[in-house]
Amino acid sequence: MKPILVMALAEVQEGIRNRWVIASILLLLVLSTSLTLLGSTPVGVIKASQLSVTMVSLTSLSIYLIPLIALMLAFDSIVGESERGTLLLLLTYPIRRWQIILGKFLGHLSILAIAILLGYGVVALYFAIEGVGTIQEWLGYLSMMGSSLLLGAVFIALGYLVSVIVQQRATATGISLALWLFIVVFYDLILLGMLLADKNHIIQSKLLAVLILFNPADVYRLFNLTGSDVATLASGMSGVTQSDVLAPLTLIVTLILWLIIPLMLSITIFQKREV
């Protein structure tokens, strides 16, 4: 356990030093506060409070930003150290390769947790002082924060996977960016295109649900936007929740699988990597 913690601590220290931590906090903070200010304009006839509205808007933006931050934290981890030459020395120390990956993971996850906690927590604090929101809405907001961290964890793991496979840092940058674009932008477009083209309704709602599970960003979106009645109302997502394939528990389990599988794969590939 100790080597993992030593590794994690070093990652956090480095994250603070090269200003990743502060940059991520500021980014999320600016995002959440500006959305809160925008969200305070009248919300019409929808029976939802400011807290839910902010939560829904934050979810929509987190889908883009959290994966991006996570990938940028992670893509460099192995290939970067290998290219700079720091990995060679590290591997001669009494730390196993899986401990290096898990240590880095713990460190990067902590950085992301701090960023989310501060970035989204300040807004939560403001609402708490204002006394806005029901208990259910608060649970929704908190589970949005938690699932954002989980989404980040998924993309950190995906970043490692890229990092252990490729031989050059530049390749890792390219692939990570492509991965991000595909998962958070193109996947939904392709899905939408398929549905539009599908005049004979070959794609059943079950199949659509499964296709959604194949994209961690979509899973995150659904989890937050359909998690409670209020959120469903605020987000206008009531149509999608019919399928029991997409129950909240299924969604969370799927996200956890999206985390564990790439992480395990990264460790396995890293074990075999020549240095």
Added chain:
Amino acid sequence: MDVAEHSKEPMITLQNVSKQYRQHYAVDSLNLSVNKGESLALIGHNGAGKTTLLKLILGLTRPNAGSIKVNGQVPSQTSDRESIAFLPEIVAFPQSMTGMELIRFYARLKNRPESECYKLLELVGLTDAASQKVETYSKGMRQRLGLAQALLGEPELILLDEPTSGLDPSLRKKFYNIIEDCKSNGATILISSHALSEIETRIDRIAILKRGRLVIHGTLDELRTVADLPVQIRVSTLPGQTPIVSDLLKPETPWRKFNDHCIEFDCHQDDKLRVIKNLSQIPSGLVDIEVLPPRLDDLYIHFAGEENEL
């Protein structure tokens, strides 16, 4: 230190070890053993397999054939590394960390107390720079930080890859003193180097590699005997009097005249005493006689050939 003083227990044993990268053999059927407390120099051209050999010993890469034992264990990712130290050829550290933070990080991984970090930074002369970021370090300072991390925890086996490149002469001297201290504490040292004149007096044995194969290994004297290279005799005379020496030589002996008072010629080891005796009988005009045994550089070129042969 005399070889006989060492315990004969081997620290490193390589049997028929081969490592292949695609079609190319980086290490080819290599047999070599290093006893505990012994120091061995690995020399060879760039690409002769020195670094690959070090990686194999460290367990960073696995051989395609043969067996390696380090301290009785097969080196692998999971072996106990607390007592093995490595100084890579290019020492790289995370740039945004300070020297102290880095050495502390490595000490924690090796389960060493923080007090040792201060001691080691002091030893390599980095105390003043300890709180500076590594990106501001010169190459020599990075090398010294590299040495400091390698000395953590009084390692039993120290592997050094081109350790003195980038160090100035006084630091080199200090570096070798530190290594000698480790050795007298019983550490086994493996050093890969191109700085042949530096290491020849500082190591017990030498292994010359060429294209992944071990050409020869032994003590400097053993290498000299096998190579049977001539010694060089350099004679200084009074100005203009070099003919008193050249006239004395057998006609087939080639000689080189540096200037009007210095002449040099090769001489077979067995013939050396006779030649010196003859020289000493020259009645007047001689200033000095120097006998230069073949140096490691000469032996290296003899055994490994010229670089362009690769």
